[in-house]
Amino acid sequence: MAVNISIYSNTSPSTKSIALSFEGEILAGSNTSVLTTDIDYFFKITTGARDTDNVQLPVKLMLSLDSLALNDNKQSATNTANTYVDIKSMVVDYVYDYINGHTADQYGSGVKLQLPMQF
Numbered sequence: 001m002a003v004n005i006s007i008y009s010n011t012s013p014s015t016k017s018i019a020l021s022f023e024g025e026i027l028a029g030s031n032t033s034v035l036t037t038d039i040d041y042f043f044k045i046t047t048g049a050r051d052t053d054n055v056q057l058p059v060k061l062m063l064s065l066d067s068l069a070l071n072d073n074k075q076s077a078t079n080t081a082n083t084y085v086d087i088k089s090m091v092v093d094y095v096y097d098y099i100n101g102h103t104a105d106q107y108g109s110g111v112k113l114q115l116p117m118q119f
Helices: 087-100
Strands: 002-008 015-025 040-047 060-062
Touching (some): 002 087, 040 087, 060 087
Antiparallel strands (some): 002 015
């Protein structure tokens, strides 16, 4: 199952897209504190878009509603450490982060700089 999001710019004729997939698979990762011995379900967000320095934007994984966009510390659009209230708010915040980027250590989250999406 996937949700494909098309992003249109009112200043550019180009369109960017983001794909959000619901994944059910064995996740090979180092964050073992959130993984169980069973199959884990998570969301994977990917895009072919690049940032304003022409660098490919990264793939991001969300393991639960407390997987906040900024290093699991803060939501991207607001200075809050609250978990997302539903999947829609999580998706909206991650898409916001891809489009607008974030400053280094935005809201004291410890994240690296991510430039905005290039249109």
